[in-house]
Amino acid sequence: MSAPLGASRPTRLAPTDVLRLGLLGLTTRRMRAVLSALGISIGIATLVVVVGIPASSQRDLMDQLSALGTNLLRAEPVPDQDPPVLLPADAAAMATRIGPVTAASAVANTHTAVRRNDLVDEYDTSGLSVLAARPDLLETVNGRVRSGRSLDAGTARLPTAVLGYVAASRLGFAVVDPSQPPQVFIGERWFTVLGILDPLPLSPDLDRSVLVGWDAATAMLGFDGHPTVVYVRAREDALEDVRAVLPATLNPQLPGLVQVSRPSDALAAKRATENTFSALFLGLAAVALLVGGIGVANTMVISVLERRREIGLRRALGANRGQIRVQFLTESVLLSVLGGAAGAALGLLATIGFASYQGWPPTIPVTAVAGGIGGALLVGMVAGVYPSIRAARLPPTEALSTP
Template identity: 70%
Template sequence: MTITSTRRHAAGRPADGVADSRPVRLAPLDILGLGMLGVRTRKMRAALSALGISIGIATLIVVTGIPASSQKALMKELSALGTNMLQAVPANQDPPVLLPPESVDMARRIGPVTAASAVANTHTEVLRNDRQGEADYTGLTVLASKVDLLRTINAEMGSGRFLGANTEKFPTAVLGSVAASRLGIPKVTAGQPAPQIYIDRQWFTVIGVLEKTPLSPDIDRSVLVGWDAARSMLRFDGHPTVIYLKAEESQIEAVRDVLPETINPELPGVVQISRPSDALTAKRATESTFSALFLGLAGVALLVGGIGVANTMVISVLERRREIGLRRALGANRNQIRSQFLTESVVLSGLGGLVGTVIGVLATMGYATHQNWQPVIPLTSVTAGFGGAVLIGMLAGVYPSVRAARLTPTEALATT
């Protein structure tokens, strides 16, 4: 018998005919292949294990996506209640105080202000026609209006169109919902002769009728005419009666504090500013509540999925002890065994996370569409869902992989 020496050459290579006793280093693809071995050979168990993590991740996305969609719809409704709006009016005193004609432009210069407009009482009467007299008082107010009033007060047209740059200088008018009813002009129909009303012994053509404006009920009982037309035809002096503003919600209190000095620097004390809507407080409280709810539900969903994967991997190690022993006997070291089971755990969790993400996104979009909400899928939920699944797989596979690596070949092969 020839005894072969195990001494190495100086270059680090084994001598001719000498076997290299160093452990073989597995490439990442080889480790992935070993990790997929348990998935391929035990498809049903792998599917059930992936299903557990899928349900957890899908739950994570659904319990964040559906409330987020609902929250956005609620925030939109609360915003429609004027959470970002303020009104400025002169103080009611004798003699009357007038706001400067340039006050609207001055208000627009405030940084957080996104829109500013105004109306002014022209102190004129409106009648349905020239045959009516003073006894036929309608109780309506004729207001001079800026052309950007509509978007500033979140109003909408019921029919026709609002005042614009091409109509504000001419005798045209837009009716509030109550004014339209009292004057017997419920709507303006395209293609038909436009109705006319009698203001201060002059004919004005009605070009539009507003929907109800819950944020500014005074507009409902008003007839709106162009700012320039009021000055040239109704002897309007150019001083606004009410200034409407929209500002960034986060800065609404700061805008309210500087508004009097801005629109009337000489007499800021005679300017009255409405306080922010109570809906703003409700909106901020709702955002805080939803954020806390998201965090709690997401944590529970991830915990359930992680326990399921850990349980599956522990059972897998117990059932495959003979396989582990055989691989150890054929030369696999502990690191390779550990990498195999840790990779299998990550693969199972990753597949489950991917499927769960798809299910969660589709379920959220379907429910939101059914409720006529705009679907909102938080990007953090999607990334945290898949990333969390992979992380859970790593954590859940640590103990089973370490336990598998500690088995000696004789101990594992002796298992019946």
């Protein structure tokens, strides 16, 4: 059925025209727009900061906990067995065949005394152990050399040693001078000290040990080649599974005679930290967004009251209620989105600056920025609904008659 003669269809506004109409109210009342957008900006900046700063702090804490070796397991024979349980000589290589395992190494107690020099009583060992070590031990346990250097494939065959942090202190060494390296008396011969290790909080047995090369221990200390402890590093998400199959891997005949340490308390702390978030901070950000949204809504309502004549003139020239609603709703959304973008940028700068000042790796969750801008968009839509409906319901005659 055709439209009656003389009837006209309302002109549909193009998206660019809608955008211009929305910007019209903002550009003509700039100071009010800036002050209204400021409320949204503060809310979004607060949201980004209260998410970004704890995330940066959490990332720094995670790095510190990971550096301790939270994904490290320690396997060894059950003690006090008769006859003693012996692990295979290639136990470390056997452990690496487990899929989630990323590194494995071994040490062995040589049951040899270490002394500061040959004048010290042979029974005065200072409570230290002499361990045969693989060259990849430090990489596996995430150890670091404090002074000097570590054992490598070349020095592992020579009478050289690396001291744990506590061992170095008890033997009276603080640093290692490469030009004049100190020596210690192990068994019945001198060993040159190559380096001193940093503390290993999750491997205190290595702190109290003197490490010598695997081949050197075999040739010079009568070592039989069987490791006494196997260190295994695995993916954190599969650590419990690796722990379950490790005994059978190292000793298929008698897996019950191999004991494996449980995951460290540091890993439990790390997981608890990953699952903890500050609800208080998020609540503060939500309140800031709410306050900003109320400010936008208030601005839009006042804008409708001040622009009654403009609304009436547009209605008289043919604009329908839908176009009036779209104009004011678009203006509200633009006001909130611009404020949200400014707040996100401000929050990013504040987070990066504070994290850098604290020495943390700056971490900005993308979801926080996207959620902040999305929240600003939602706030603008909600805040603009009532003012846009009120403007659309205003009769043209009443609006034009307003002084």
